[in-house]
Amino acid sequence: MSDNALHDSFFALHHGLPRQGPGSDATTRRLLALSGRLPERPRVLDLGCGPGRSALLLAAEAGAEVTAVDTHEPFLAELRETAAARGLDGAIRTLNADMRALPFPDGSFDLVWAESSVFVLGFDRALAEWRRLLAPGGGLVLTECVWTTEEPGPAARAFWEEHYTLRTVAGNAAAAVAAGYHVLGTVPQPESDWDEYYVPLAAHAEAADTAVPGMAEAVAGARAEIALRQEHGSDYGYAGFVLRVADPRWRTRPEGDGDVAAVRAVNAAAFPTPEEAGLVDALRADAGAWLPGMSYVAEAPDGTVAAHALISRCHVDGVPAAALGPVAVAPEHQNAGAGQAVVRAVLDAARLRGEQLVLVLGHPEYYPRFGFVRASEYGIKPGFEVPDEAMMALVLDASVPVPPGTIAYPAAFGV
Numbered sequence: 001m002s003d004n005a006l007h008d009s010f011f012a013l014h015h016g017l018p019r020q021g022p023g024s025d026a027t028t029r030r031l032l033a034l035s036g037r038l039p040e041r042p043r044v045l046d047l048g049c050g051p052g053r054s055a056l057l058l059a060a061e062a063g064a065e066v067t068a069v070d071t072h073e074p075f076l077a078e079l080r081e082t083a084a085a086r087g088l089d090g091a092i093r094t095l096n097a098d099m100r101a102l103p104f105p106d107g108s109f110d111l112v113w114a115e116s117s118v119f120v121l122g123f124d125r126a127l128a129e130w131r132r133l134l135a136p137g138g139g140l141v142l143t144e145c146v147w148t149t150e151e152p153g154p155a156a157r158a159f160w161e162e163h164y165t166l167r168t169v170a171g172n173a174a175a176a177v178a179a180g181y182h183v184l185g186t187v188p189q190p191e192s193d194w195d196e197y198y199v200p201l202a203a204h205a206e207a208a209d210t211a212v213p214g215m216a217e218a219v220a221g222a223r224a225e226i227a228l229r230q231e232h233g234s235d236y237g238y239a240g241f242v243l244r245v246a247d248p249r250w251r252t253r254p255e256g257d258g259d260v261a262a263v264r265a266v267n268a269a270a271f272p273t274p275e276e277a278g279l280v281d282a283l284r285a286d287a288g289a290w291l292p293g294m295s296y297v298a299e300a301p302d303g304t305v306a307a308h309a310l311i312s313r314c315h316v317d318g319v320p321a322a323a324l325g326p327v328a329v330a331p332e333h334q335n336a337g338a339g340q341a342v343v344r345a346v347l348d349a350a351r352l353r354g355e356q357l358v359l360v361l362g363h364p365e366y367y368p369r370f371g372f373v374r375a376s377e378y379g380i381k382p383g384f385e386v387p388d389e390a391m392m393a394l395v396l397d398a399s400v401p402v403p404p405g406t407i408a409y410p411a412a413f414g415v
Contacts, residue, residue, distance in 0.1 A: 018051065148188075
């Protein structure tokens with residue numbers, strides 16, 4: 001049997017499926033919501049688009065101008081037909097091209113999107129090669145198969161070691177940060193996303209003509225994959241990653257021993273009273289509140305500290321959580337992106353540390369850009385009176401329940 005026969009049978013088996021990997025419109029919408037503010041007509045590159053479920057949704061609901069790329073022309077033809085039927089043919093352009101050799105100039109897109117297709121390159125190579133395609137402030141959205149346990153069983157491990165190298169969500173998030181991205185959010189995909197792919201695929205396998213050269217092998221491969229998921233699905237899953245390129249103007253890093261005075265000076269200059277500067281010093285002296293590596297600075301081009309953000313330990317009805325604040329920017333660097341850079345950096349650090357929930361009492365028009373929502377949506381409240389919209393929460397790990405209850409701050413906060 002030739003490789004061409006197996007290739008043709010694989011695509012014949014997958015022809016007409018609504019999706020070419022685990023996913024759903026609901027997951028696409030969640031990923032889009034996490035992407036934050038986009039231009040009115042965002043330029044989106046959908047890589048490995050398949051029949052175009054994501055491309056169609058992005059064009060219809062985000063008003064995007066989508067360039068949909070795949071190497072399988074029948075998928076692209078199906079997408080063009082569907083787009084025309086929905087009146088979206090003016091918003092979606094298809095291109096038969098290899099994602100390993102994309103023909104676009106640097107900075108061509110506001111959003112690069114790849115659901116169930118990054119495996120073609122591998123996660124790390126995609127991070128490196130697709131970054132140049134993004135305009136300043138642009139985002140990268142990927143879904144990827146991941147380990148959901150630190151110790152997967154031998155059957156799942158043997159299968160994936162043969163086919164593709166998996167990491168955990170935390171491992172991929174760390175790789176993204178190391179590659180110069182901020183992690184805006186991760187989305188563990190539900191089992192129903194697998195059903196949207198595997199239920200139609202199983203029906204195609206049942207109806208396939210295995211006398212066609214290569215089809216028996218294609219069907220066997222599909223059934224083995226489905227069986228593995230049924231028997232060992234607790235070991236692995238799919239997850240979405242919403243990333244944004246870090247602002248190159250501001251180098252961010254953890255506070256060092258030599259930064260204490262500069263951090264104090266930035267906090268003193270940024271606020272009308274010295275209370276915030278004193279709060280940082282008091283938290284630094286409180287071993288129960290201070291979290292090593294969670295005091296971050298952004299450097300100005302001359303290497304001086306331009307901004308500072310701190311995360312310390314708090315609790316919600318006894319469950320550990322993280323408190324963001326103070327956040328301070330030196331007056332001469334305000335409204336230039338330093339504050340956003342340092343907040344995103346310290347939130348990345350909290351995510352990689354394994355923090356699950358971050359709380360902030362702050363301006364309700366500023367912090368939602370980082371993904372914060374009203375804490376009351378999770379049944380969380382402070383132990384003192386504040387406007388509901390000013391007490392906000394950001395869930396870093398959606399795979400665990402969010403604890404409701406009353407926030408207990410360190411004593412240094414005086415509340």
